[in-house]
Amino acid sequence: xxxxxxxxLLFLANFHADAETIYITGTNESKNSQKxxxxxxxxxxxxxxxxxxxxxKVEKGDFLLRIDGSSLDSQINAQIEELExxxxxxxxxxxxxxxxxxxxxxxxxxxVTDLKIAEKEAQIPQNYIGDLAYKQNQLQLKNSEKNYExxxxxxxxxxxxxxxxxxxxxxxxxQKQDKLDYLQGMLDEFTIYAEQDGYVVYLTKSWTGEKIQxxxxxxxxxEILSVSRNTDMHIIAWLNAIDxxxxxxxxxxxxxxxxxxxxxxSGEIVQIASAGEDMQVWGxxxxxxxxxxxxxxxxxGLMHGMSALIELELENIND
Numbered sequence: 001x002x003x004x005x006x007x008x009l010l011f012l013a014n015f016h017a018d019a020e021t022i023y024i025t026g027t028n029e030s031k032n033s034q035k036x037x038x039x040x041x042x043x044x045x046x047x048x049x050x051x052x053x054x055x056x057k058v059e060k061g062d063f064l065l066r067i068d069g070s071s072l073d074s075q076i077n078a079q080i081e082e083l084e085x086x087x088x089x090x091x092x093x094x095x096x097x098x099x100x101x102x103x104x105x106x107x108x109x110x111x112v113t114d115l116k117i118a119e120k121e122a123q124i125p126q127n128y129i130g131d132l133a134y135k136q137n138q139l140q141l142k143n144s145e146k147n148y149e150x151x152x153x154x155x156x157x158x159x160x161x162x163x164x165x166x167x168x169x170x171x172x173x174x175q176k177q178d179k180l181d182y183l184q185g186m187l188d189e190f191t192i193y194a195e196q197d198g199y200v201v202y203l204t205k206s207w208t209g210e211k212i213q214x215x216x217x218x219x220x221x222x223e224i225l226s227v228s229r230n231t232d233m234h235i236i237a238w239l240n241a242i243d244x245x246x247x248x249x250x251x252x253x254x255x256x257x258x259x260x261x262x263x264x265x266s267g268e269i270v271q272i273a274s275a276g277e278d279m280q281v282w283g284x285x286x287x288x289x290x291x292x293x294x295x296x297x298x299x300x301g302l303m304h305g306m307s308a309l310i311e312l313e314l315e316n317i318n319d
Contacts, residue, residue: 101155112151
């Protein structure tokens with residue numbers, strides 16, 4: 001059940017006590033907060049599988065949140081298999097090319113030897129061996145020269161092919177390994193840890209007003225929770241666009257907290273957002289975020305996440 005003060009806040013969010021005074025709601029927040037967002041997921045919408053309990057104090061390095069990574073697990077397994085198959089195929093191709101290179105080198109050495117023999121035989125004078133043998137030696141020399149040039153060219157082309165194949169294999173392995181590393185890195189980001197000491201505070205869904213919880217599916221970049229210290233506080237409140245023209249020079253306010261209903265504190269609106277947002281839980285209309293600072297005495301025990309009711313006197317826009 002929603003606390004009585006929270007119900008009162010919602011009721012007074014747009015209620016005007018009189019022509020010059022309005023009441024707006026706000027939440028006490030620490031300026032020293034770690035905001036935890038939904039990480040980038042393949043479908044751009046992730047499911048929360050685990051969360052640290054709200055309100056507990058955590059230390060730097062403690063577990064905060066885990067996003068369901070089942071879709072990534074299947075992609076990673078498929079990528080591992082693709083990488084292993086590519087490596088196995090590449091190993092087979094390397095062995096085959098090594099055999100071809102060995103054969104090409106043998107053929108080249110044979111051609112070199114045959115050419116040397118043919119050159120020596122071709123130098124034997126015609127009158128020593130006769131016309132027929134001399135012509136045969138000259139023909140053998142020409143054939144040996146052709147075989148040598150072919151073996152030399154084949155060996156060169158094969159070495160070039162092997163060099164290009166090595167580049168192709170290394171590039172293929174790198175591309176597939178990089179993709180695997182990217183997917184594994186993305187999966188690692190699905191588990192989030194505290195970057196500072198503080199208290200865990202769940203965010204509220206703007207469209208329902210309910211706290212975010214395990215099992216919810218949220219878009220990438222959407223805030224899920226925060227880790228906040230109970231120091232250096234200010235209040236985040238929301239102003240209806242209708243009231244903005246009446247808020248000019250005087251931005252002093254009176255503040256009541258849900259934990260200290262009998263006490264009234266002084267504050268001042270120090271900043272108003274330049275763009276409005278739809279707050280569906282409050283109905284139609286734009287609301288502008290306003291930062292409120294306590295200017296006087298601060299209550300003991302003030303904590304991050306406490307609700308505040310802020311009283312603001314408006315100026316007459318006709319003045």
